[in-house]
Amino acid sequence: MWRCVSGSARKGWGIRRLSSALRRHVVDEGDWSFSSEWWDPASDGHTIFRKLSSHGNGIVSVAAYPASTPSVDQCLMTEKWLQHRYAGVHPDLNDKDCQFKVLGYQWRVLKFNDDTRQSTVKVMAACRPSDPGSLILMQQSHCLAVPYVKSMVSVGLTALATSSFDLLHAVLGKKSMNILCIGHGGGTIPLFLASKIKGANVHVVEIDPVVVEASVEAMGFPSFEKTQQFVWDETLKNRISIHVSDVYDYIKKDSNIYDIVFVDAYDGDDIFPCKLWDINGDFLPHLANRVHPVHGTVVVNLHSDSDVPARGDGDDNSLFFQSVLPLGKYVRKVCSAYKGHFGEAFTVAVPWLCNITLVACKGKIFNRRDIVSCQLASKTNLVESLLNLKFSCIDYFKNGLMVVK
Template identity: 60%
Template sequence: MSWRRAGLSIGRNIVYKRRLCTATRRRRVEDEGDWFYSSEWWGTESDGHTILRTGSDHGNGVVSVLAYPSSRPAQTDWPKTENWLQERYAAAHPSHQKKGRLKMLRYQWRTLHFNETTRQSTAKVMAAYHDLKPGSMFLMQQPHCLAVPYLKSMAATGLSALACSDYDLAGVAFGKKKMRVLCIGHGGGSLPLFLASKLQGVQVDIVEIDPVVISTSIQAMGFPAFSLMNRSGQRSTPSPCTIWMLFFGKASTKGSVFTKQMQICSS
């Protein structure tokens, strides 16, 4: 009897552990930045199309952005986002409450390429429009989604090192403590956006030598143009666009992009 009880107890523990491991794997797959979704990030030549293509004078050759379909969120879930957007829009523009609605257009993965073949980075974007202005489109990079393993490693290593050195990272996360982060190189902008959205007390500064990279990320990858700054510290646009105001209010001012060629990028 004791053997049976012991065996039953062990068996239950094994079953419990297996269930726990399975649940852990499922939680990781829920993250769209997990390698499970890598086939969507990179896509193939058959299911992608070129959004933007231009030349660089700073060693990056042909700079292009390719778009690939995203399986999540499912289209059946879009009405929830539309309702949330409309509530925020009505609160921000009370006089426009009865003047149309914001509608979802699509979710996509957009990949930044250098020299035709090098995949520099990828970002998840959401496109929306105003139903009374069919020609309008608001493009917003999804800051919560950090794809590509090397970006995850950079974020995890840096934040873990701060936590291990007794730095008050929790205070930064909740906005009780200020911290400045310098990103050398911009790419599609997903890493600085991720940090700015997750850490309320952080100010992210980005140094990028190639103005084409910055303008490409704004035009085709939904990076907020309001973050763009010139050498005098002035922003290239007077206020955030509608979609960023609805999602983050003033939070999008936490990221700033600085290059010597900033005037060219903002023109």
């Protein structure tokens, strides 16, 4: 979940004023310059999924918006790739029956209660002209559309790489990497990690089956059904496990030791559940026991702190910040709770959004901001090259980094 900088602050750099000329040089399909395509205040998009949740998320919906990329040339390359994949699975068919047509690309946005944006993905739709009913919907796993997701991935993996963990061999599939994702959303983070890291064992815990259903039916998350399994790496389904469960119940019974944990769990009221950060509760001790004692890393998405100078009760700015950052007054407590259970912690500000990324680590000594910055900076090139990223990791921790005291 995320919040965009709004009001007078946004007028200074608003999404709408981003130059279209920049797009000719953008190689990252998830670059923030494309956000106006799926974050248009004047449009609610086309609703393609809508269902009532019984797990506190209210109305779960998915809206579709047209995407301007990829180019026609890339579509042609994708069609050839799909034909090759399909022909390999069905060698008995002729070339005509194996041909594919890319119908287009869309942004798909998961919302709770028609308001809070929980996840944004890019999907590709294609079919075989010889069988118009053969529609496939494929989430573009390489495209991370929202800055806080890039922040979590960049800073989390870079922090892990500064430890004794061998990220190189995990990416190559020569070493296992246990990953826990608390909160599924559209499936962006688990699919990205499973696609990039051959040694990944990604366990996703999501309390709401409707959210998982929305991601598969409307956001192109792989269901691994036989009719569409050919478009995915055949080993991918062995790297992702989805557990529909309350995370506390799951953690109590889990026996895995995780190298890295990603926590992005907000409910239908846009609140980070207290039990996931209560320093005196049972969840954090259980989670700490499931994280590797030497290099274990936990990455948490939070609303940024909303400390606002004291103003009159009727002040518009004060009311604005209270409504945009409902968790602000709790963020310091969240950070302290994670530091208390994992040993070291730091935060970074997320560009363009009212979010911060909290990273809590075991086995590291992050006492000073300059030490943290140097340690992370020394590993950014490694992470970018190993994962073949289209964006710069260093952009997501060079500003607003703070060590949690």
